[in-house]
């Protein structure tokens with residue numbers, strides 16, 4: 173029998189983090205998006221070995237710039253950060269270091285196999301402040317009022333009814349809490365998924381505004397993804 177790694181290579185699936193178009197057409201990855209700028213990707217993520225090869229590909233660091241990305245978040249020691257759609261935990265070591273031993277990293281995902289993988293990974297790598305959280309599609313299961321920052325990397329486009337979802341995220345934030353969204357620029361890129369489910373930056377800003385947020389910062393550190401930081405807009409006074 174062909175070893176799994178060879179089988180993946182033969183199928184053209186081990187060709188670099190996000191860089192292979194066949195990954196975007198992942199078998200079993202029903203992409204229900206019908207096109208249009210509000211489309212949602214319904215790809216599945218249960219195959220840990222496959223997604224580890226993709227998300228943790230060392231070549232990813234060159235453009236994902238995890239250290240610079242996390243530095244730009246401006247996390248304080250002792251903060252609580254929720255990585256929503258944490259995948260295999262690619263950013264977990266960087267986030268863990270940024271918030272330090274008194275901080276908390278919630279590794280939130282809807283995929284039980286990835287949650288189990290991140291639990292093992294956190295233990296193996298000694299990330300004592302990291303806790304995996306099994307979310308449901310419409311509920312991140314982040315404790316109310318706990319998060320100083322909710323970070324959403326390449327995941328917002330997987331969420332259905334994003335405006336309602338983002339509105340609900342407000343309850344998870346501490347006073348002063350922020351939401352950072354990083355996602356693919358809607359143009360031809362040498363890396364990342366192909367297809368119609370990429371969301372334009374302006375579309376995200378509009379949806380977040382509808383959900384009650386205002387943009388406060390836009391760090392310029394990533395070549396292929398926009399990086400938007402929001403905070404809840406002041407609630408208008410009740411007349």
Ligand SMILES: C[S@@+](CC[C@H](N)C(=O)[O-])C[C@H]1O[C@@H](n2cnc3c(N)ncnc32)[C@H](O)[C@@H]1O
Nearest residue numbers: 217227257258259262281282283309325327330
């Ligand atoms: C493209 S991956 C990104 C993984 C990770 N953020 C990274 O950059 O390496 C999207 C992840 O979002 C998760 N996901 C999809 N829908 C979700 C939802 N509604 N809530 C939380 N996670 C979700 C998937 O299981 C998957 O792990």
